[in-house]
Amino acid sequence: MDIMTDGPTLVLSGDFDVRSTWRVRQALYDHLEGHDEDVVVDLTDVDSVDVTALKVLAVATREASRAGHHLTLRGCGPAVRRLLHLSHLIRVVEVERVARSA
Numbered sequence: 001m002d003i004m005t006d007g008p009t010l011v012l013s014g015d016f017d018v019r020s021t022w023r024v025r026q027a028l029y030d031h032l033e034g035h036d037e038d039v040v041v042d043l044t045d046v047d048s049v050d051v052t053a054l055k056v057l058a059v060a061t062r063e064a065s066r067a068g069h070h071l072t073l074r075g076c077g078p079a080v081r082r083l084l085h086l087s088h089l090i091r092v093v094e095v096e097r098v099a100r101s102a
Contacts, residue, residue, distance in 0.1 A: 057093055
């Protein structure tokens with residue numbers, strides 16, 4: 001798992017699973033503390049994800065909201081969206097809407 005920052009965006013790439021949740025959690029909370037603006041977690045280059053990883057994002061979303069911040073997920077592919085729906089975590093996180101071309 002690689003973690004990079006681009007302004008208010010935290011860019012993740014690789015496998016986001018139980019083995020990388022601690023690193024992502026730490027980077028996410030550090031990133032939230034360091035920005036007064038809304039934070040985006042970009043999952044475009046994430047190869048695989050599991051429910052444990054998505055729970056980290058759900059808890060971070062809730063904590064960000066309590067602190068007056070907003071956290072949005074970007075680049076959620078079909079597998080991530082499916083797992084969000086199956087785990088019912090789609091009710092907790094906000095997924096950036098992508099404009100569809102006509």
